[in-house]
Structures are given as structure tokens and as C-alpha cells.
Amino acid sequence: MTRRLAILLLIVLVVPCFGFGPPRLTDADEPLKSLTPQQIALMRDEPLPAVTAPAALLVNPTTGQVILAQNEHARRAPASLTKLVTAIVALERGDLDQTVTVTEEDLQIWTMIGLHEQETLTLDEMLHVLLIPSDNTAGVTIARTLGGTADVFVGWMNQWVESHGLRNTHFANPHGLDDEENYTSAWDMAQIALYAESVPFLREILATPEIIAADRRLVNTNEMLTRYSGTVGIKTGTEELAGECLITLVRRPQGDALAVVLGSTDRYADSVSLLDHFYGHYAELHFDLPESPLNRYVDTEGNLHAFGLREPLTMLVRSWQTGSVTIVRRIHNPVVNPAADEPIGTLEVLLAGRPLMEAPLYAR
Structure with a gap:
């Protein structure tokens, strides 16, 4: 009897060791x-910020993760955001040391900084004038000089956006004044902005609050550079049809955020709301x-x-x-x-x- 109990006990102990494989973590x-x-409180889903812009996009450029997308593919007038592509194409087609001269015809498009007929600047200087105070005449002068005519240059701009797969963007001029054939989308503008920021020369200009160039004090139209911590660019635009437009790139230790608003009635409030939402709820690891x-x-x-x-x-x-x-x-x-x-x-x-x-x- 004792021997049978011993055998039974041995079976009970040994059988579980077979058929289940070696031990492993599960x-x-x-x-x-x-x-x-505190973490549990933060887990509660916070509503996405409401913005006045009919088209908006908030994205983390590092990972490509979209946080907010509102009519991001809808075609909207871009206003002076156009000048980002003007500058990109100018760098590809021109030489920074070459000179560009303002003509009487160029001045039919008004100048914000008082460019005058026969004024000659380097392309380097004129790109600063184009992007920092967002001068419209500068866009025309650059386009006419490099393309022979502004229309040829605008054709290059459209070739550039097409080659980058931006199907909801088309340009009719190099400055961005309202035109039915001048349109873009928040999504396309985000791609254009990130490309511009990848070019060191443009990145430096777009991060400059003010500078002495072209014998003038040039003040950036982008107030986010001085009013929102971590802003490194990039561009404003305002027109009657376009409304208020703004692209903002922010870099902080917590991570990078890109906000695009098109057609806003208060671009700075909209952009701050989007960016505050990102930095209040997200972080890069x-x-x-x-x-x-x-x-x-x-x-x-x-x-x-x-x-x-x-x-x-x-x-x-x-x-x-x-x-x-x-x-x-x-x-x-x-x-x-x-x-x-x-x-x-x-x-x-x-x-x-x-x-x-x-x-x-x-x-x-």
C-alpha cells in the first residue's frame, strides 16, 4: 500500500514536467x-481644440503622426505661403550671388518695404526680402529675372509641386495674391514647409525675427517667432480670399510639432490652441x-x-x-x-x- 502511494505521488509530481516545453516568460x-x-487623470481623452480655420493640420514631423486633421486636403487660397515654393525654385534655378534688378513693371505689384525702380540686390538679399517681410514685388522680380518671364517661373513652381506629389496645389503667380488658379491644401503645405525647413539657407531665413539686409531693417511677419516658445519658423499669409494663413514649426525637448491653419479669422489663436494641445498631451521618446x-x-x-x-x-x-x-x-x-x-x-x-x-x- 505504501509502495503504491509512493508511485502515485511520483506520477503526480513528474507528469506536469512533460509536454509543456521549457519555462519561458509570458x-x-x-x-x-x-x-x-495623475497619470490616470491624464488618460482621460481631451477634446481636440476648436479652431476658426476651415482647414487645419497638426502633426508630429519626427514620426509623421497626425494629431488633428480638419479638411486637410480641401483646396484653399494660400496667400503668401506661395512664397515658400518661390524661394525653393529660386534656389534650384538661380545663384545666390547673382543680381536681380527691380523694374517699373515689377512695381505694379505693391512692395511692402519700398523697393524702387532700378534697385539692384543679390538673389540672396532678395530672398530675405521675399520671406521675412513677405514682399510681393520681390517675388515678381525673382521670377522674371530667373525665368525670363514670371509665367515661365510659375510653370517651374507647378512642375516642382507636381514632382513632389502635391496634387492639391497649383500656382498662378509667385507672390500669392488671390487668384482662382492659386490654391493649395493644409496637407500639401505641411509637406512644402518641411521641405523648406530641410534646406539650411531657407531654414535660417524662416527662423529670423528681424535682420538688417538690403540696406533695410527687415521684420518678420511671423509673430510666433517671438511669442511662442520654441518656434523655429515658418511663414504667414493673408489675403481677402485666403483669409489668415500660418504655418508654425516648434521644436522643444518634448518633441516637434507642425501646425498649419488656412482661412483662419485668428491665425495666432488657432495655432497656439493646436500647439498647446500637442505639448499638453504628447511627448516624443x-x-x-x-x-x-x-x-x-x-x-x-x-x-x-x-x-x-x-x-x-x-x-x-x-x-x-x-x-x-x-x-x-x-x-x-x-x-x-x-x-x-x-x-x-x-x-x-x-x-x-x-x-x-x-x-x-x-x-x-
Whole structure:
């Protein structure tokens, strides 16, 4: 009897060890972090800001994540936002050191800074005049000089937007004064703005609140440069048909935000509402694995190998999530001679222990 009980006990203890495979971590094994009351409060969905602009867009350029999109593909008059493409094409077609001369015909389009007939500036200077005080005559002078006629230059502008897949944008002039054939969309303007910001020469101009150039004090029409912290550009536009237009790019340690408003009745209030919403609710997180004893694995022969990511990871999260995000390195393939293109594991990004995203790890 005693022997039978012993055998039965042995079976009970041994059977669970078969058929279930080796022990491994499951979702339930991950340590779950508790959320603070403040985080729980921030989790509540906040309504998106209401803006007067019939077309608006709020996006995180780093990740491409759209936070707010309101009629973002609707065609709207662009006003002086047009000048961004005028400047882009001028840089592609001209030389910054070449001279451009204002003609009597150019002055039929009014000048905000008092350009006069036969005034000669370098293209560099004229682009400052075009973009900082947003002078209309400057646009005509640049277009006529580089294209032979303004119409030829505008044709180049339309070729440029078409080549970049901007199907809801078309230009009829180089300055942006109202014209039925002059239109764009908030989405297209966001792409144009980011392209302009990728050009160092333009990025510097668009970030300049004021400067002495062309023998004048040029003051930027974009008040966000001095009234909203972190603003680095980019452009205003105002016309009767277009209404108030504004593109704003803000860079802060918390992350980057791009706001576009078209047809607004108060472009600054609208833009501030959009940007405040972003910085009140979102943050960028960046992940990289530098050289470190933590970022090594032991292969099957006991040798150490460094590992890392091909490129740093960036993700956009809600602000309440930042304190609950952790990373886990998992080595699945501890090979002795790892190939350059062969993943050896995975970096997992977890929110309170739950997976958010992952990326392959490679031996260095």
C-alpha cells in the first residue's frame, strides 16, 4: 500500500514536467507598473481644440503622426505661403550671388518695404526680402529675372509641386495674391514647409525675427517667432480670399510639432490652441543602444558580442505614458559568427509591461 502511494505521488509530481516545453516568460510574467493618480487623470481623452480655420493640420514631423486633421486636403487660397515654393525654385534655378534688378513693371505689384525702380540686390538679399517681410514685388522680380518671364517661373513652381506629389496645389503667380488658379491644401503645405525647413539657407531665413539686409531693417511677419516658445519658423499669409494663413514649426525637448491653419479669422489663436494641445498631451521618446556592457550577448561558445539598433527609435506617446515606458532586450539567436543583416534579437518597448513596439537587434 505504501509502495503504491509512493508511485502515485511520483506520477503526480513528474507528469506536469512533460509536454509543456521549457519555462519561458509570458505576458503575465512581465512586471506590470501601477499608474499614478495623475497619470490616470491624464488618460482621460481631451477634446481636440476648436479652431476658426476651415482647414487645419497638426502633426508630429519626427514620426509623421497626425494629431488633428480638419479638411486637410480641401483646396484653399494660400496667400503668401506661395512664397515658400518661390524661394525653393529660386534656389534650384538661380545663384545666390547673382543680381536681380527691380523694374517699373515689377512695381505694379505693391512692395511692402519700398523697393524702387532700378534697385539692384543679390538673389540672396532678395530672398530675405521675399520671406521675412513677405514682399510681393520681390517675388515678381525673382521670377522674371530667373525665368525670363514670371509665367515661365510659375510653370517651374507647378512642375516642382507636381514632382513632389502635391496634387492639391497649383500656382498662378509667385507672390500669392488671390487668384482662382492659386490654391493649395493644409496637407500639401505641411509637406512644402518641411521641405523648406530641410534646406539650411531657407531654414535660417524662416527662423529670423528681424535682420538688417538690403540696406533695410527687415521684420518678420511671423509673430510666433517671438511669442511662442520654441518656434523655429515658418511663414504667414493673408489675403481677402485666403483669409489668415500660418504655418508654425516648434521644436522643444518634448518633441516637434507642425501646425498649419488656412482661412483662419485668428491665425495666432488657432495655432497656439493646436500647439498647446500637442505639448499638453504628447511627448516624443527616443531609444538607442550605445556601446555598453548591457548591450552585449554571450554566444553558444561563451564569447561576448556587442549588439544594437540599426537606427535609433522614435515614438510619440501620450504624456501620461512617459513614466511607464520601459525597454527589454531579448536575444533569440546567440550565434557565434553573426551576419551583418541577421537579427540576433529584439528590442521591445513596453508600456506598463504591455508591448508598444519592437525593433530587431543586430550584432555590431
